[in-house]
Amino acid sequence: MPNAEETRNDGRDETFDEKMDRNWAELLQELRVLQTGVQILAGFLLTLPFQSRFETLDGFQLTLYLSNVVLAALTTALILLPVSAHRRLFRKGLKDTLVASADRIAKVALAGVALLSVGTSSLVFDVTAGRTAGLTAGGALLALLLILLVLIPNRLRRKAGRE
Numbered sequence: 001m002p003n004a005e006e007t008r009n010d011g012r013d014e015t016f017d018e019k020m021d022r023n024w025a026e027l028l029q030e031l032r033v034l035q036t037g038v039q040i041l042a043g044f045l046l047t048l049p050f051q052s053r054f055e056t057l058d059g060f061q062l063t064l065y066l067s068n069v070v071l072a073a074l075t076t077a078l079i080l081l082p083v084s085a086h087r088r089l090f091r092k093g094l095k096d097t098l099v100a101s102a103d104r105i106a107k108v109a110l111a112g113v114a115l116l117s118v119g120t121s122s123l124v125f126d127v128t129a130g131r132t133a134g135l136t137a138g139g140a141l142l143a144l145l146l147i148l149l150v151l152i153p154n155r156l157r158r159k160a161g162r163e
Helices: 016-050 052-056 059-089 095-129 131-162
Strands: none
Touching: 016 052, 016 059, 016 095, 059 095, 095 131
8 A cells, every 4th residue: 555655746747667766766876875885884894903903902892893894794785685686576567566675675774874883983982092982972973873864854754744
C-alpha cells in the first residue's frame, strides 16, 4: 500500500516507473556520498597499525580500534548491498521493491557512518588527549549527530506534513 509520500502530488508529470527510476538514481547518489566518507575513515583506520605508536595502545584503545575496523567493513557492505540487490533483481520488474529496501538500507548505512565517525573520533581523542577526552568527544559527537541526522530530519518531515 503506498504511503502518503508516494501518493502526494509533487507536481511532477511522471509515470510510476519514471518516479521509481528517479528515486533509485537519487538513492545511488546518496550512497556514493556515504561511501566516500566510509572509505576515508576506513583508509585512515587501516594505516594506523603501520604507525610506530600503534603498539602503545592499551586494551580499550585496541578494542575501540578493532570495533571501528569491523564497523567500517560492515558499513561498506551495507552501502554495496543495494547495488548487489539491483544486479540480482535487474529486469525482474521489482524496482519499487528495490527502491523501498535501498531506502531502509541507506538509513542503516547512515547510522553506521555516524557511529564510525564517533568511534574514530573517540579513538583519536583517547590516544592524543586521554581517556576522559576520548569519551567526552565521543559522547558529544554522538549527541550532535543524533540531532543532525535524526531529530532535524524528523522535524522537517513533520513540518512538511503539516503544510
